[in-house]
Amino acid sequence: MEKKNYYSISENSIIFLRKYLNSFSPSGNESQGQEIWKKYIHSYVERVETDLYGSAFGILNPKNSSYKLIIEAHADEISWFVNYITKDGIIYVSRNGGTDHQIAPSKKVVIHTEKGFVEGIFGWPAIHTRKLSEEKNPNIDNIFVDIGASNKEEVEKMGIHVGCYITYPDEFHIMNDNYFVCRSLDNKIGGFIIAEVLKMIVKSKIQLKFGLYVVNSVQEEVGLKGAKMIAYAIKPHIAIVTDVTHDTNTPMIDKKIEGDIKCGLGPVITYSPSIKKNIRELIMNTAIIKNLPFQRLVASRYTGTDADVFAYSNKGISSGLISIPLKYMHTTVEMVHKKDVELTIQLIFETLKRINSSIEEFFIC
Structure with missing residues (x-):
């Protein structure tokens, strides 16, 4: 050693x-x-x-x-803000710092509200439903958060509104005894x-x-x-x-x-x-x-x-x-x-x- x-x-x-x-x-x-x-x-x-x-x-x-x-x-x-909530309960985001839009799809998130944390995910259309010849890359105008709500009213009842912080919940671990990862x-x-x-x-x-x-x-x-x-x-x-x-x-x-x-x-x-x-x-x-x-x-x-x-x-x-x-x-x-x-x-x-x-x-x- x-x-x-x-x-x-x-x-x-x-x-x-x-x-x-x-x-x-x-x-x-x-x-x-x-x-x-x-x-x-x-x-x-x-x-x-x-x-x-x-x-x-x-x-x-x-x-x-x-x-x-x-x-x-x-x-x-770095993090996100809730920027817009659709009538169907889908949440669009705005950056808080240099957050990378390309890593967002399929990531879990935590939305910070006065009632506590609400869990969500960055959704993305399944590969089966996309025309590969017209493939779209994740970008700030098309990534979205799904919290399992049916409409905007359900989202608001959870305490979520425009301006709420959104963070990733990924936690610290040590990899191969040498690297700190988080x-x-x-x-x-x-x-x-x-x-x-x-x-x-x-x-x-x-x-x-x-x-x-x-x-x-x-x-x-x-x-x-x-x-x-x-x-x-x-x-x-x-x-x-x-x-x-x-x-x-x-x-x-x-x-x-x-x-x-x-x-x-x-x-x-x-x-x-x-x-x-x-x-x-x-x-x-x-x-x-x-x-x-x-x-x-x-x-x-x-x-x-x-x-x-x-x-x-x-x-x-x-x-x-x-x-x-x-x-x-x-x-x-x-x-x-x-x-x-x-x-x-x-x-x-x-x-x-x-x-x-x-x-x-x-x-x-």
């Missing part, structure tokens, strides 16, 4: 991860997942706060306002990572010379909105963001365009105009010194993550991005490699230790 020189996920941590991933956190309605996350970190911080729109953060060493550092992930998952790994795996980093700092009894803000932002999937509010509220000097990126070794992806990234080979460090060079070099040099494998990726204009928001907020925030390779983004079978998760936790932890030991080198006040 390979001997690890880095953090290893415990059984207790897996219990939290399972519960957290199985909770519902659609963009704009993330409270169920956020409550689980806040409860998990509560004993490791001096204060836990939630802002107006639901972004949650724990603070370690809050009295130090001269140096503020954020480690951040986003808590929301919907919403984008980016609840980031929320798990920053919580574990926090635990490591506390259990290592490191005396921080800066205020550490462990942030789980909302509404990233609909425009990086939670991070925008957090950046202006906390006004950090440094932000280290963790999110997911594409494993480009899966079929039908052009590496010449998307880069060469593979699950199991370590976290991904990104080059982009929004990434501050000294923070990026700090992260990479830390990985090299600590013998932690990592991968490199280029995002030529923007990263598409909350790192872009932090970089250009206030007077500018020194920002870095550490990403987890992910297979099948925005589906219900997203996959990340356990080793990449463990390496990322160790890398962020070691990076914070280096910042702590040379604090004036990295903070611009």
Whole structure:
């Protein structure tokens, strides 16, 4: 068995991860997942706060306002809205975030109502009834949800109306001992990572010379909105963001365009105009010194993550991005490699230790 020189996920941590991933956190309605996350970190911080729109953060060493550092992930998952109900009780949908219409047919769904959850399915005409010469692909204008109702009145009696959230119920499992599989790994795996980093700092009894803000932002999937509010509220000097990126070794992806990234080979460090060079070099040099494998990726204009928001907020925030390779983004079978998760936790932890030991080198006040 390979001997690890880095953090290893415990059984207790897996219990939290399972519960957290199985909770519902659609963009704009993330409270169920956020409550689980806040409860998990509560004993490791001096204060836990939630802002107006639901972004949650724990603070370690809050009295130090001269140096503020954020480690951040986003808590929301893609979903659907009820958009239209036909007289026959069929439900048509609208996107909430970048939800993939092509994976919808034959998927189970959960509709969120004030009366509770209502189960449904994305139906699709049987192959026997379709003219293959006139084959239609699933699209936003033809996919639909069937809840077994006979008419619109039955649908409404169940508490369903235009605007109800619709999520997929697929739950967490571990495949072949190596891969975590679930919907919403984008980016609840980031929320798990920053919580574990926090635990490591506390259990290592490191005396921080800066205020550490462990942030789980909302509404990233609909425009990086939670991070925008957090950046202006906390006004950090440094932000280290963790999110997911594409494993480009899966079929039908052009590496010449998307880069060469593979699950199991370590976290991904990104080059982009929004990434501050000294923070990026700090992260990479830390990985090299600590013998932690990592991968490199280029995002030529923007990263598409909350790192872009932090970089250009206030007077500018020194920002870095550490990403987890992910297979099948925005589906219900997203996959990340356990080793990449463990390496990322160790890398962020070691990076914070280096910042702590040379604090004036990295903070611009």
